[in-house]
Amino acid sequence: xxxxxxxxxxxxxxxxxxxxxxxxxxxxxxxxxxxxxxxxxxxxxxxxxxxxxxxxxxxxxxxxxxxxxxxxxxxxxxxxxxxxxxxxxxxxxxxxxxxxxxxxxxxxxxxxxxxxxxxxxxxxxxxxxxxxxxxxxxxxxxxxxxxxxxxxxxxxxxxxxxxxxxxxxxxxxxxxxxxxxxxxxxxxxxxxxxxxxxxxxxxxxxxxxxxxxxxxxxxxxxxxxxxxxxxxxxxxxxxxxxxxxxxxxxxxxxxxxxxxxxxxxxxxxxxxxxxxxxxxxxxxxxxxxxxxxxxxxxx
Amino acid sequence: xxxxxxxxxxxxxxxxxxxxxxxxxxxxxxxxxxxxxxxxxxxxxxxxxxxxxxxxxxxxxxxxxxxxxxxxxxxxxxxxxxxxxxxxxxxxxxxxxxxxxxxxxxxxxxxxxxxxxxxxxxxxxxxxxxxxxxxxxxxxxxxxxxxxxxxxxxxxxxxxxxxxxxxxxxxxxxxxxxxxxxxxxxxxxxxxxxxxxxxxxxxxxxxxxxxxxxxxxxxxxxxxxxxxxxxxxxxxxxxxxxxxxxxxxxxxxxxxxxxxxxxxxxxxxxxxxxxxxxxxxxxxxxxxxxxxx
Amino acid sequence: xxxxxxxxxxxxxxxxxxxxxxxxxxxxxxxxxxxxxxxxxxxxxxxxxxxxxxxxxxxxxxxxxxxxxxxxxxxxxxxxxxxxxxxxxxxxxxxxxxxxxxxxxxxxxxxxxxxxxxxxxxxxxxxxxxxxxxxxxxxxxxxxxxxxxxxxxxxxxxxxxxxxxxxxxxxxxxxxxxxxxxxxxxxxxxxxxxxxxxxxxxxxxxxxxxxxxxxxxxxxxxxxxxxxxxxxxxxxxxxxxxxxxxxxxxxxxxxxxxxxxxxxxxxxxxxxxxxxxxxxxxxxx
Numbered sequence: 001x002x003x004x005x006x007x008x009x010x011x012x013x014x015x016x017x018x019x020x021x022x023x024x025x026x027x028x029x030x031x032x033x034x035x036x037x038x039x040x041x042x043x044x045x046x047x048x049x050x051x052x053x054x055x056x057x058x059x060x061x062x063x064x065x066x067x068x069x070x071x072x073x074x075x076x077x078x079x080x081x082x083x084x085x086x087x088x089x090x091x092x093x094x095x096x097x098x099x100x101x102x103x104x105x106x107x108x109x110x111x112x113x114x115x116x117x118x119x120x121x122x123x124x125x126x127x128x129x130x131x132x133x134x135x136x137x138x139x140x141x142x143x144x145x146x147x148x149x150x151x152x153x154x155x156x157x158x159x160x161x162x163x164x165x166x167x168x169x170x171x172x173x174x175x176x177x178x179x180x181x182x183x184x185x186x187x188x189x190x191x192x193x194x195x196x197x198x199x200x201x202x203x204x205x206x207x208x209x210x211x212x213x214x215x216x217x218x219x220x221x222x223x224x225x226x227x228x229x230x231x232x233x234x235x236x237x238x239x240x241x242x243x244x245x246x247x248x249x250x251x252x253x254x255x256x257x258x259x260x261x262x263x264x265x266x267x268x269x270x271x272x273x274x275x276x277x278x279x280x281x282x283x284x285x286x287x288x289x290x291x292x293x294x295x296x297x298x299x
Numbered sequence: 300x301x302x303x304x305x306x307x308x309x310x311x312x313x314x315x316x317x318x319x320x321x322x323x324x325x326x327x328x329x330x331x332x333x334x335x336x337x338x339x340x341x342x343x344x345x346x347x348x349x350x351x352x353x354x355x356x357x358x359x360x361x362x363x364x365x366x367x368x369x370x371x372x373x374x375x376x377x378x379x380x381x382x383x384x385x386x387x388x389x390x391x392x393x394x395x396x397x398x399x400x401x402x403x404x405x406x407x408x409x410x411x412x413x414x415x416x417x418x419x420x421x422x423x424x425x426x427x428x429x430x431x432x433x434x435x436x437x438x439x440x441x442x443x444x445x446x447x448x449x450x451x452x453x454x455x456x457x458x459x460x461x462x463x464x465x466x467x468x469x470x471x472x473x474x475x476x477x478x479x480x481x482x483x484x485x486x487x488x489x490x491x492x493x494x495x496x497x498x499x500x501x502x503x504x505x506x507x508x509x510x511x512x513x514x515x516x517x518x519x520x521x522x523x524x525x526x527x528x529x530x531x532x533x534x535x536x537x538x539x540x541x542x543x544x545x546x547x548x549x550x551x552x553x554x555x556x557x558x559x560x561x562x563x564x565x566x567x568x569x570x571x572x573x574x575x576x577x578x579x580x581x582x583x584x585x586x587x588x589x590x591x592x
Numbered sequence: 593x594x595x596x597x598x599x600x601x602x603x604x605x606x607x608x609x610x611x612x613x614x615x616x617x618x619x620x621x622x623x624x625x626x627x628x629x630x631x632x633x634x635x636x637x638x639x640x641x642x643x644x645x646x647x648x649x650x651x652x653x654x655x656x657x658x659x660x661x662x663x664x665x666x667x668x669x670x671x672x673x674x675x676x677x678x679x680x681x682x683x684x685x686x687x688x689x690x691x692x693x694x695x696x697x698x699x700x701x702x703x704x705x706x707x708x709x710x711x712x713x714x715x716x717x718x719x720x721x722x723x724x725x726x727x728x729x730x731x732x733x734x735x736x737x738x739x740x741x742x743x744x745x746x747x748x749x750x751x752x753x754x755x756x757x758x759x760x761x762x763x764x765x766x767x768x769x770x771x772x773x774x775x776x777x778x779x780x781x782x783x784x785x786x787x788x789x790x791x792x793x794x795x796x797x798x799x800x801x802x803x804x805x806x807x808x809x810x811x812x813x814x815x816x817x818x819x820x821x822x823x824x825x826x827x828x829x830x831x832x833x834x835x836x837x838x839x840x841x842x843x844x845x846x847x848x849x850x851x852x853x854x855x856x857x858x859x860x861x862x863x864x865x866x867x868x869x870x871x872x873x874x875x876x877x
């Protein structure tokens with residue numbers, strides 16, 4: 001049981017660490033500005049005041065089971081949004097809406113508006129393959145293909161028609177560098193991806209996802225299957241990727257959510273209970289349920 | 300939209316591949332029926348089912364299917380009489396007694412029996428088994444029912460043993476433990492508890508073995524003879540449905556003649572019998588699978 | 593005799609009986625191998641493989657038989673493999689649970705249990721007569737292809753079933769289409785099992801005699817086929833032909849031909865089992 005005051009202290013400590021991390025990686029980021037509060041934030045796009053993702057009155061069903069109720073949420077460009085809540089509350093389902101992976105499940109139904117870049121992604125003229133190029137996903141358990149490391153990262157490019165050899169090689173290198181994996185694998189690109197450790201495999205999956213240059217990256221508990229050190233590396237990664245991508249991350253690990261995200265959404269039994277700046281959620285939540293979950297009273 | 304069309308085309312092609320199976324079944328049924336119906340325009344169904352002679356190729360023509368059916372069933376029963384006790388015993392041994400290593404050695408060995416081409420078994424029955432049996436059984440003709448029946452029986456042992464063993468293996472361990480805890484021996488447990496519990500699976504294996512034996516051609520074509528005879532004496536030459544079809548096909552029978560159509564009438568009889576057996580076993584299998592799930 | 597002792601004796605008696613039962617098949621096989629070895633081994637020579645069949649047993653060879661078998665095998669494979677794999681893919685990846693799926697499954701289960709000679713009748717009427725293919729290699733191999741189709745389909749399905757769904761999900765999430773996912777991920781992953789199934793199906797086809805006799809493979813073929821429309825014979829039919837002749841010399845020829853046929857069959861089966869074991873070891877998700 002974590003007391004409220006303890007959470008605030010921990011949270012402030014993490015903010016300090018965040019500053020340090022981002023300053024030391026400043027050279028890797030595209031553009032960085034430090035606000036007067038000391039919080040590093042990058043604003044590379046003009047439209048950062050517009051919403052990248054926008055859901056309006058979204059309801060979802062698996063057959064008769066009403067899994068998500070009336071979700072309204074706006075996500076801005078180049079932010080990290082954490083989705084937290086107890087198991088089975090619809091977080092993963094919500095995440096999977098955005099690349100329409102739920103379509104693969106029989107009996108799934110959705111009502112409401114889901115907009116990415118102001119386009120309804122459930123419109124009739126949407127090509128799902130195109131959508132999935134723009135919205136990438138990293139899964140809970142690393143699932144690299146039983147192919148070489150190189151071919152894993154190149155796969156997304158190949159299925160989307162890219163054949164230019166040099167371009168593929170450059171993209172693979174760039175993606176692996178962004179995923180902080182290049183140094184570890186650059187001499188063994190032709191080795192089978194399954195020979196990597198769990199943490200490396202997950203970073204490979206991240207590299208694979210960003211190779212096709214999506215604008216949104218969905219992460220479904222990306223470090224829950226990993227040891228703490230790999231987990232920490234992934235978190236660093238997310239913080240850096242934020243400058244180029246808009247990230248939604250489902251996590252059970254509240255400390256992780258606090259460390260890594262700009263905004264946090266708390267789901268409970270299919271409803272979006274509270275959605276606010278991460279600092280607010282963790283130090284001064286407006287709803288009692290949120291407070292109870294944060295402090296470990298349930299879940 | 301190009302990509303979408305491509306996906307649709309591929310799905311249609313794959314669908315057609317799957318549809319080949321349905322078309323095959325339909326083809327078999329239609330062809331057998333058409334020829335048989337034409338056959339029955341010249342031969343009455345009553346004669347077909349009750350006449351005790353089958354002599355379509357002779358001058359004095361009789362079209363009773365009974366001799367062929369009894370020939371087929373006689374050999375099949377002999378085969379099952381061999382395969383059932385052997386197969387069941389092996390199944391009990393593998394399921395209740397043998398260690399994992401022993402199972403992994405014996406099972407493939409038995410599969411080998413099923414892999415040998417049936418002409419080879421026919422050769423064996425004719426040149427080895429019949430002469431051997433002639434030493435023990437007085438009056439055993441060169442072509443008879445025992446010899447192919449015996450060889451076929453051993454050939455289908457893996458059918459019975461494999462499926463029965465799967466059925467017994469699926470019986471929950473709790474039952475074994477309960478029986479052994481009451482002081483029963485392994486053998487008693489196997490016979491009194493496991494076999495009854497797995498009985499539907501064992502039944503399925505027997506029906507399938509039966510069906511396999513009924514449809515067997517080469518062993519009987521080589522070793523059983525080509526004399527259709529309504530008899531239960533296993534020591535004399537007989538003819539099965541399958542042998543008859545081979546006999547006619549090897550010779551010169553003009554197309555669209557009555558003689559030509561007899562093989563389809565015989566074939567339809569065979570098909571109906573095996574179709575019924577296979578479907579009965581399929582449904583029993585489905586039912587008992589639900590028991591343990 | 594006490595009850596305990598009786599139970600003990602019963603148990604042991606059964607063990608002995610069971611071991612005997614298991615050995616019966618093996619003993620029969622051993623006697624078989626010895627018999628054909630004794631009868632036929634000495635007959636095998638290069639000329640045995642290159643001689644045409646003849647009325648005199650000493651000069652009769654299996655040339656037309658094994659060449660015919662080769663033709664039939666290749667043509668059968670050309671039909672059975674793509675259609676069988678295609679059907680297997682369709683059943684595993686496209687069709688949804690429901691009446692249509694069960695109907696297809698019952699169909700395949702039924703076809704697997706139809707006696708092979710019935711396929712011969714189908715081939716005779718459909719391919720030889722109605723489609724006017726004559727008593728040709730084409731008719732024979734189409735017939736055999738239909739016969740072994742269920743085996744290929746079932747093995748393909750089993751192999752595809754072992755591919756974990758996470759692989760498909762990862763592929764879809766990268767924007768791959770359904771067919772791209774199947775062709776680039778699922779099939780390569782399932783290839784070992786599919787290959788095993790194909791080899792087993794073909795080794796079954798190689799020993800098939802009855803359907804080909806019905807379709808019109810000839811008993812006496814003094815020439816090797818030059819095209820798929822030619823008449824033909826195959827090794828098992830040549831064996832059958834020789835076994836039914838009265839002269840002892842032909843029985844020896846039959847034994848020799850059996851040795852050849854068994855060797856081919858066992859090499860194929862052995863390869864399939866070897867492949868299956870290797871594939872199962874390599875599969876690590």
